[in-house]
Amino acid sequence: xxxxxxxxxxxxxxxxxxxxxxxxxxxxxxxxxxxxxxxxxxxxxxxxxxxxxxxxxxxxxxxxxxxxxxxxxxxxxxxxxxxxxxxxxxxxxxxxxxxxxxxxxxxxxxxxxxxxxxxxxxxxxxxxxxxxxxxxxxxxxxxxxxxxxxxxxxxxxxxxxxxxxxxxxxxxxxxxxxxxxxxxxxxxxxxxxxxxxxxxxxxxxxxxxxxxxxxxxxxxxxxxxxxxxxxxxxxxxxxxxxxxxxxxxxxxxxxxxxxxxxxxxxxxxxxxxxxxxxxxxxxxxxxxxxxxxxxxxxxxxxxxxxxxxxxxxxxxxxxxxxxxxxxxxxxxxxxxxxxxxxxxxxxxxxxxxxxxxxxxxxxxxxxxxxxxxx
Amino acid sequence: xxxxxxxxxxxxxxxxxxxxxxxxxxxxxxxxxxxxxxxxxxxxxxxxxxxxxxxxxxxxxxxxxxxxxxxxxxxxxxxxxxxxxxxxxxxxxxxxxxxxxxxxxxxxxxxxxxxxxxxxxxxxxxxxxxxxxxxxxxxxxxxxxxxxxxxxxxxxxxxxxxxxxxxxxxxxxxxxxxxxxxxxxxxxxxxxxxxxxxxxxxxxxxxxxxxxxxxxxxxxxxxxxxxxxxxxxxxxxxxxxxxxxxxxxxxxxxxxxxxxxxxxxxxxxxxxxxxxxxxxxxxxxxxxxxxxxxxxxxxxxxxxxxxxxxxxxxxxxxxxxxxxxxxx
Numbered sequence: 001x002x003x004x005x006x007x008x009x010x011x012x013x014x015x016x017x018x019x020x021x022x023x024x025x026x027x028x029x030x031x032x033x034x035x036x037x038x039x040x041x042x043x044x045x046x047x048x049x050x051x052x053x054x055x056x057x058x059x060x061x062x063x064x065x066x067x068x069x070x071x072x073x074x075x076x077x078x079x080x081x082x083x084x085x086x087x088x089x090x091x092x093x094x095x096x097x098x099x100x101x102x103x104x105x106x107x108x109x110x111x112x113x114x115x116x117x118x119x120x121x122x123x124x125x126x127x128x129x130x131x132x133x134x135x136x137x138x139x140x141x142x143x144x145x146x147x148x149x150x151x152x153x154x155x156x157x158x159x160x161x162x163x164x165x166x167x168x169x170x171x172x173x174x175x176x177x178x179x180x181x182x183x184x185x186x187x188x189x190x191x192x193x194x195x196x197x198x199x200x201x202x203x204x205x206x207x208x209x210x211x212x213x214x215x216x217x218x219x220x221x222x223x224x225x226x227x228x229x230x231x232x233x234x235x236x237x238x239x240x241x242x243x244x245x246x247x248x249x250x251x252x253x254x255x256x257x258x259x260x261x262x263x264x265x266x267x268x269x270x271x272x273x274x275x276x277x278x279x280x281x282x283x284x285x286x287x288x289x290x291x292x293x294x295x296x297x298x299x300x301x302x303x304x305x306x307x308x309x310x311x312x313x314x315x316x317x318x319x320x321x322x323x324x325x326x327x328x329x330x331x332x333x334x335x336x337x338x339x340x341x342x343x344x345x346x347x348x349x350x351x352x353x354x355x356x357x358x359x360x361x362x363x364x365x366x367x368x369x370x371x372x373x374x
Numbered sequence: 375x376x377x378x379x380x381x382x383x384x385x386x387x388x389x390x391x392x393x394x395x396x397x398x399x400x401x402x403x404x405x406x407x408x409x410x411x412x413x414x415x416x417x418x419x420x421x422x423x424x425x426x427x428x429x430x431x432x433x434x435x436x437x438x439x440x441x442x443x444x445x446x447x448x449x450x451x452x453x454x455x456x457x458x459x460x461x462x463x464x465x466x467x468x469x470x471x472x473x474x475x476x477x478x479x480x481x482x483x484x485x486x487x488x489x490x491x492x493x494x495x496x497x498x499x500x501x502x503x504x505x506x507x508x509x510x511x512x513x514x515x516x517x518x519x520x521x522x523x524x525x526x527x528x529x530x531x532x533x534x535x536x537x538x539x540x541x542x543x544x545x546x547x548x549x550x551x552x553x554x555x556x557x558x559x560x561x562x563x564x565x566x567x568x569x570x571x572x573x574x575x576x577x578x579x580x581x582x583x584x585x586x587x588x589x590x591x592x593x594x595x596x597x598x599x600x601x602x603x604x605x606x607x608x609x610x611x612x613x614x615x616x617x618x619x620x621x622x623x624x625x626x627x628x629x630x631x632x633x634x635x636x637x638x639x640x641x642x643x644x645x646x647x648x649x650x651x652x653x654x655x656x657x658x659x660x661x662x663x664x665x666x667x668x669x670x671x672x673x674x675x676x677x678x679x680x681x682x683x684x685x686x687x688x689x690x691x692x693x694x695x696x697x698x699x700x701x702x
Contacts, residue, residue, distance in 0.1 A: 129478070130470075137439020138471070140439075140443060141440035141451075142446060145448060148399070149448065167433075333479075334516055335518075
């Protein structure tokens with residue numbers, strides 16, 4: 001590294017409007033995601049978790065890009081690898097493991113969906129599915145509703161590189177460009193859609209180039225540069241919030257583990273390639289930066305890891321001991337169980353004089369449900 | 375009370391709904407300046423403006439997907455698919471997304487939206503402007519599939535659909551658009567989703583149908599009464615999912631004979647489910663075999679008049695089979 005002073009290095013985060021505590025909180029969230037990932041893989045190998053979706057390698061771009069959002073008003077539309085996004089949005093390690101074990105109080109689905117199919121109306125996280133890129137038009141629709149209702153909110157929508165080949169991806173981005181919607185599109189480009197490499201996914205160098213076809217800006221950032229992702233995201237969010245329309249941000253990243261616990265990545269990529277990517281791990285890069293600017297030292301990092309590890313172990317145990325869903329509850333929630341009027345009352349909505357609903361909480365209609373464990 | 379045809383009723387009902395609730399907006403291909411290819415939204419753009427009358431890009435999956443997002447953020451979108459035949463790209467959005475949003479979020483999220491689509495044949499629409507799609511979606515728990523066939527029901531069920539907290543696929547038989555007229559009350563009223571309706575009382579046999587076929591069955595039943603003195607009860611299904619088994623079974627229990635008529639390909643059509651329900655529940659009440667009339671199992675309705683006539687069940691065919699069953 002070139003010889004720069006501590007002050008020169010610190011000017012970067014200060015110019016972004018971040019304080020020392022912000023950096024520590026971001027780093028803490030990154031480590032939390034990594035340790036949750038390690039724990040869920042361990043549980044998978046122990047036979048306690050049938051299926052897990054890893055996040056390792058993506059923490060930098062996820063925490064960096066999600067950090068500037070306003071919790072409580074903005075809307076998160078993640079995909080299955082986005083544990084880091086959801087931790088920023090307000091999910092907890094307990095929530096993660098309730099889903100891993102398919103427990104009743106899993107806030108995303110009450111144990112109905114596979115783990116990593118994030119959802120929480122309370123936290124503004126849209127429910128997602130397994131088919132790829134189906135959430136893209138949803139994000140555009142939410143953004144349209146935000147603009148139509150004159151709200152001061154922005155939608156963030158995340159997806160992988162494979163998603164960009166889907167028709168829904170094109171249809172959603174195109175709609176957002178036509179209507180100049182308050183949405184930011186994030187591609188976590190980790191170079192593989194399960195096994196299919198970029199060279200077989202697209203004939204262009206950067207996903208970001210595709211933004212031109214939709215009439216808005218495309219930006220490329222390095223996914224292991226947390227502050228770079230934060231900066232690109234913050235600029236795009238500010239632009240979207242002030243009527244400037246969408247931005248497509250491509251974050252070049254890498255996944256350290258197979259696609260899921262059921263995949264074997266040795267069949268399609270070399271160990272050398274994976275090891276090389278791990279040397280550029282965002283946790284290492286950001287940790288070095290934090291030491292350089294003097295907000296933490298090696299001892300502090302070790303203490304933080306130990307503390308988080310102990311906390312996650314506790315949360316794993318608590319989630320493991322939590323109640324399973326009642327078998328017959330599989331029949332619930334096919335349709336709303338209550339009429340529209342009752343429903344409006346139960347979701348914190350109010351009727352104004354014209355009979356129109358004014359939402360006090362994030363999101364659309366819902367039946368009553370217990371607040372997820374905080 | 376005003377006499378209106380089906381498409382005018384849809385137009386006026388949507389108009390009133392948009393007047394009274396600014397969460398309601400329409401989106402689809404040609405719904406704006408053109409007012410819809412069937413004119414269901416004629417004049418809407420001038421009255422309600424571009425923000426509420428959205429001429430979308432030509433992308434059916436996107437239309438439904440965007441509507442889902444709107445519905446999840448407090449709006450009541452009415453998405454128009456120009457022809458039901460073109461809804462297939464949106465199958466994933468309807469089946470994997472809209473239908474499962476409430477279930478997969480354990481009741482946390484809902485998806486209150488209406489998707490309108492003109493379906494059915496008899497208009498020289500050939501393979502790609504004549505399809506019946508109700509069975510594809512009737513199979514999917516989480517979706518409500520309605521297909522009212524009279525102006526009165528069209529208004530009442532459309533208003534129910536707009537107030538429903540869950541996604542409703544609202545199918546409009548395009549041949550009924552201008553052919554079928556009826557009295558429509560002024561003001562707000564609803565007809566419940568999930569309730570069939572006895573459109574003609576009778577004692578000798580029950581005929582179960584929906585859409586254009588329901589009208590052909592009424593025509594055949596009237597002729598049967600006049601010419602043969604046979605009294606047929608006609609049940610209008612109105613909602614394919616969730617199916618009102620009670621009304622259907624009550625009628626068949628009374629008459630002891632059942633005939634199901636639909637213009638979809640016969641095999642695995644909605645009539646198959648209705649027939650199976652009757653067979654399961656009423657074995658010892660039946661005085662004759664369940665008769666099922668459907669379109670032939672060919673990939674689509676052909677264009678040429680004799681070919682199209684061959685495909686579509688008509689009042690004459692229905693009349694003959696009704697007479698046969700009554701005399702069984």
